[in-house]
Amino acid sequence: MIEQLKVKLLDTKKKIVAQLEQLTQEKSFHKDKVQAKWQEMGDKEEDNAVEVANFQDNISLERDLEVNLEKAENALSKIEKGEYGKCEKCGSEIEEARLTAYPEATHCLKCTSGQKL
Numbered sequence: 001m002i003e004q005l006k007v008k009l010l011d012t013k014k015k016i017v018a019q020l021e022q023l024t025q026e027k028s029f030h031k032d033k034v035q036a037k038w039q040e041m042g043d044k045e046e047d048n049a050v051e052v053a054n055f056q057d058n059i060s061l062e063r064d065l066e067v068n069l070e071k072a073e074n075a076l077s078k079i080e081k082g083e084y085g086k087c088e089k090c091g092s093e094i095e096e097a098r099l100t101a102y103p104e105a106t107h108c109l110k111c112t113s114g115q116k117l
């Protein structure tokens, strides 16, 4: 069971890293574009506002991705150490169905209810 989850986690990690790389590329592309525009005319404030909004969307997406990446890496390192599948709060085994649905889980269902994931 753990092997399957490991494959799933590695896949998740790969996807997140790819998304982050794409965002980073877009960001540097964006910066060049904005700079070029400012050099050219520098008076189209409306366009700049839209670009700043897009840029901020990317930043919050990037943060979400980084948090998810950390969770996946955390779960993977627990697998390596043989500590995977134990609730961080009460120490009991996390339900198999829960791990299958959410391999990054760090708490059992009981400890998670009423608590933000």
Ligand SMILES: [Zn+2]
Pocket: 087, 088, 089, 090, 091, 092, 107, 108, 109, 110, 111, 112
């Ligand atoms: Zn628990």
